[in-house]
Amino acid sequence: MELDVIVESDLKMGKANQDVFSETLLDLAGIHKNVVAVTSDSRGSGKLISFGQKFPEQIIEVGIAEQNLVGVAAGLASAGKKAFAVSPACFLTARALEQIKNDVAYSDNPVILVGISAGVSYGALGTTHHSLHDFAVLRAINNLTIVAPADNFETELAVRFALTLNKPVYMRLGKKPMPFLSEVNKTFEFGKGRIVREGNDLTIIATGETVYPAWQAANDLEKNQGVKVAVVSMHTIKPLDTKLLDKLAANGRPIITVEEHMVHGGLGEACASYLFQNGARNPFQIMGIPDEYTVTGSQVEIFNHYGISKMGIISKVNELLVSHKP
Amino acid sequence: MTDKELKLKSVFLRKNLLKYIYKAKAGHTGGSLSCTDILNVLYNRVLHVDPKNFHDPDRDRYIQSKGHCVEALFVTLADRGFFPESNLETLCKYQSHYIGHPTKKVNGVEQNTGALGHGLSICVGEAIAAKLDKKTHRVFTLLGDGELPEGSNWEAFLAAAHYKLDNIYAILDNNKQQITGAISEVMNTNSIREKLEAFGWSVKDVDGHNLEALEAALNHGPFETGKPNFIIAHTVKGKGVSYMEGVIKWHHGVPSAEQYQLAQNELDQAGALI
Numbered sequence: 001m002e003l004d005v006i007v008e009s010d011l012k013m014g015k016a017n018q019d020v021f022s023e024t025l026l027d028l029a030g031i032h033k034n035v036v037a038v039t040s041d042s043r044g045s046g047k048l049i050s051f052g053q054k055f056p057e058q059i060i061e062v063g064i065a066e067q068n069l070v071g072v073a074a075g076l077a078s079a080g081k082k083a084f085a086v087s088p089a090c091f092l093t094a095r096a097l098e099q100i101k102n103d104v105a106y107s108d109n110p111v112i113l114v115g116i117s118a119g120v121s122y123g124a125l126g127t128t129h130h131s132l133h134d135f136a137v138l139r140a141i142n143n144l145t146i147v148a149p150a151d152n153f154e155t156e157l158a159v160r161f162a163l164t165l166n167k168p169v170y171m172r173l174g175k176k177p178m179p180f181l182s183e184v185n186k187t188f189e190f191g192k193g194r195i196v197r198e199g200n201d202l203t204i205i206a207t208g209e210t211v212y213p214a215w216q217a218a219n220d221l222e223k224n225q226g227v228k229v230a231v232v233s234m235h236t237i238k239p240l241d242t243k244l245l246d247k248l249a250a251n252g253r254p255i256i257t258v259e260e261h262m263v264h265g266g267l268g269e270a271c272a273s274y275l276f277q278n279g280a281r282n283p284f285q286i287m288g289i290p291d292e293y294t295v296t297g298s299q300v301e302i303f304n305h306y307g308i309s310k311m312g313i314i315s316k317v318n319e320l321l322v323s324h325k326p
Numbered sequence: 327m328t329d330k331e332l333k334l335k336s337v338f339l340r341k342n343l344l345k346y347i348y349k350a351k352a353g354h355t356g357g358s359l360s361c362t363d364i365l366n367v368l369y370n371r372v373l374h375v376d377p378k379n380f381h382d383p384d385r386d387r388y389i390q391s392k393g394h395c396v397e398a399l400f401v402t403l404a405d406r407g408f409f410p411e412s413n414l415e416t417l418c419k420y421q422s423h424y425i426g427h428p429t430k431k432v433n434g435v436e437q438n439t440g441a442l443g444h445g446l447s448i449c450v451g452e453a454i455a456a457k458l459d460k461k462t463h464r465v466f467t468l469l470g471d472g473e474l475p476e477g478s479n480w481e482a483f484l485a486a487a488h489y490k491l492d493n494i495y496a497i498l499d500n501n502k503q504q505i506t507g508a509i510s511e512v513m514n515t516n517s518i519r520e521k522l523e524a525f526g527w528s529v530k531d532v533d534g535h536n537l538e539a540l541e542a543a544l545n546h547g548p549f550e551t552g553k554p555n556f557i558i559a560h561t562v563k564g565k566g567v568s569y570m571e572g573v574i575k576w577h578h579g580v581p582s583a584e585q586y587q588l589a590q591n592e593l594d595q596a597g598a599l600i
Binding site for chain 2: 080102
């Protein structure tokens with residue numbers, strides 16, 4: 001099996017999104033003294049060690065205690081602090097789910113929940129360390145914006161945007177270096193999908209670290225087959241950019257969604273639900289992690305196993321184009 | 327308010343919370359009666375909170391972790407002028423903000439609580455923020471003894487001591503009962519003092535129905551500098567109504583018309599003796 005190694009000469013390579021998060025937070029903490037990071041023995045994986053050294057009063061360590069992490073962050077936010085609760089996504093969104101639901105979302109305390117090493121970033125550490133449920137459970141909670149930036153550009157702006165929103169946010173970040181996906185589209189706003197490639201033959205809607213393989217597939221399809229595929233970074237899972245979905249569905253062409261999440265309850269089902277209920281009947285396929293014991297391996301190996309890769313997406317696109325000729 | 331008026335206030339609050347539980351045909355009766363005196367002292371002698379300017383950033387915080395005993399909180403807030411008492415006519419009714427647990431839709435409520443084991447962590451965040459901002463307001467919570475097995479409490483006990491949050495006052499409504507039965511039988515949380523002291527808290531035992539003792543404990547500065555404060559308020563579930571005291575079924579029992587009248591009469595008689 002060909003492995004998609006992250007080398008793509010067409011794009012400028014950046015850093016891991018969670019590195020950009022920590023650098024941006026460091027910058028913001030210097031400007032806004034009410035910015036605080038709350039960590040659960042996660043400052044290393046959250047790349048917040050230099051933050052802690054530079055702003056020792058603005059980092060609050062709670063130890064390995066995610067429920068307390070979120071409750072404390074809610075109290076800080078209630079008292080006017082801009083609280084970023086930073087913890088691996090797997091623990092943050094499962095162990096502390098009730099605190100997210102009640103203390104953050106229901107009580108409307110504007111905590112920015114930052115799930116690091118999300119999805120299958122932890123690869124071979126296994127299912128305990130994967131978060132393939134977080135979109136699903138958090139989508140079912142009122143008053144929570146859910147964001148999964150695709151590249152460094154989106155990540156930096158997402159962090160800055162979250163600071164000013166003054167509402168509960170969940171931000172989902174990975175630890176693999178990501179290329180800059182578009183030098184053209186330099187707009188970012190929560191709730192507005194970002195088109196990173198134009199095309200009329202088919203549309204791929206992806207989120208987080210899966211936008212890049214979608215881009216790679218689209219690039220290859222255009223170069224080698226002359227097939228033009230639009231790629232959208234749907235960085236905001238909730239609220240979903242339904243206006244953009246209407247626009248993308250209008251040509252009737254197939255739509256594929258791609259996500260580093262179980263196929264249940266994530267981006268794909270959110271898009272399908274909206275489109276179907278609003279009359280769209282485009283051929284539609286959800287790509288993600290199936291409902292099974294996740295295969296073991298690195299993130300790239302897991303992605304390849306389930307077709308969340310350049311080659312896997314190319315195959316899926318061709319399959320749909322053959323069965324749905326215009 | 328004189329000491330005598332404060333005592334009469336406890337009787338009034340008990341009568342009132344029973345009235346609205348009776349009208350709504352729902353409520354946590356026994357636990358509301360056990361914490362009535364604590365709330366009375368907090369809102370009439372201790373907390374610096376202004377009903378007309380509740381969101382003053384320098385106010386004392388009170389977060390009711392045992393959110394199910396909301397009836398005691400609502401009648402106390404209404405009496406302090408946070409909202410008209412007549413609003414409680416809608417208790418648990420369709421589209422009312424006055425539901426079975428505290429919500430911020432009600433003036434005077436700090437946080438939406440009800441799921442147990444949440445209040446203290448939020449207090450830790452509030453107390454750290456107060457320390458960072460060099461503010462002198464205090465942060466209070468009311469815990470039920472039945473909620474102590476929630477592990478999140480113990481995470482928060484650790485954190486409060488670690489950060490030396492002597493601006494936190496956690497009051498335990500130690501009524502010794504929960505819905506299934508005696509706490510010692512459901513999940514033994516005995517030796518609370520020793521447990522909390524081992525966690526680095528400073529602990530005081532008080533009679534949770536003695537208003538002077540409650541006020542003395544709660545209007546005290548930190549019991550020990552650099553340690554969070556824990557007040558074990560020894561209370562009786564169903565306090566003030568003889569047939570409810572210590573009887574499990576009144577955890578969320580609603581009195582019949584006859585029982586309701588009996589309770590009101592007993593409380594009137596208690597008031598007459600003050």
